Amino acid sequence: MTVSSGAVAPALPTTEIAVEARELYRFYRSGDEETLALRGVSVQVRRGETVAVLGPSGSGKSTLLVCLAGLDEPDGGAVHVAGERISHRPESERAHLRARRIGVLLQSDNLITHLDVRANVRLAQTAVPRAGGRGVDELLDEVGLAHRARALPQELSGGELARAGLAVALANGPDLLLADEPTGELDGAAEQRVLELLRSRASEGRGVLIVTHSPEAVRVADRVVVLRDGRVAS
Ligand SMILES: Nc1ncnc2c1ncn2[C@@H]1O[C@H](COP(=O)(O)OP(=O)(O)OP(=O)(O)O)[C@@H](O)[C@H]1O
Numbered sequence: 001m002t003v004s005s006g007a008v009a010p011a012l013p014t015t016e017i018a019v020e021a022r023e024l025y026r027f028y029r030s031g032d033e034e035t036l037a038l039r040g041v042s043v044q045v046r047r048g049e050t051v052a053v054l055g056p057s058g059s060g061k062s063t064l065l066v067c068l069a070g071l072d073e074p075d076g077g078a079v080h081v082a083g084e085r086i087s088h089r090p091e092s093e094r095a096h097l098r099a100r101r102i103g104v105l106l107q108s109d110n111l112i113t114h115l116d117v118r119a120n121v122r123l124a125q126t127a128v129p130r131a132g133g134r135g136v137d138e139l140l141d142e143v144g145l146a147h148r149a150r151a152l153p154q155e156l157s158g159g160e161l162a163r164a165g166l167a168v169a170l171a172n173g174p175d176l177l178l179a180d181e182p183t184g185e186l187d188g189a190a191e192q193r194v195l196e197l198l199r200s201r202a203s204e205g206r207g208v209l210i211v212t213h214s215p216e217a218v219r220v221a222d223r224v225v226v227l228r229d230g231r232v233a234s
Pocket of ligand 1: 030055056060061062064
């Protein structure tokens, strides 16, 4: 594991890059107040790589993650996922790219409340009916939730919800997995299992970026990017 400036190395062919963000800026305005959440952040995750993003509360970690996912638009800079630009495009195009290429796990969960766990995972696969993908049962087994397949989200514990959310995020076989505190709700054994799962997905040639405070997650990461005040700390 190395600590990185997050700087972008321009020489890699785009086929080797899961996500590349260049000089991202994001300003939030409420009334007269302006918050500079991202101030020129450049980050790259290669295929096969697990990157942990650390930083104090308010340093811009979640903002970076939603900009990489195309869930929010940066005010400046650009994001490319698997060589395709996701920033500064209509929401429908961003959603289409996300459904095919990206798995996202946010702190607020990504489950639809009136569908059981199994149906939630299946729904996330509808954009990618390609052969060779993992089936719903295999995914639920991998996250240790096969026995809760028929449960509704509100019937799950915090740790089970996190793992169901992860199964949904992995359901489309993403080139890029973006996860905000994927192990925050998990005990030691469950955390190990999830971290091993993320590592195994990276070893298949996917890029994995996790926002985390967990020392265990930092330990398994190939590289750490530290944010401070909306900038990559050097
Ligand atoms: N929708 C919003 N409107 C206004 N300000 C926001 C909004 N979202 C985030 N911010 C502000 O932007 C800054 C960065 O927030 P962000 O959530 O990205 O930080 P973080 O590093 O993820 O924090 P934490 O570790 O506490 O989750 C903070 O000052 C936050 O208050």
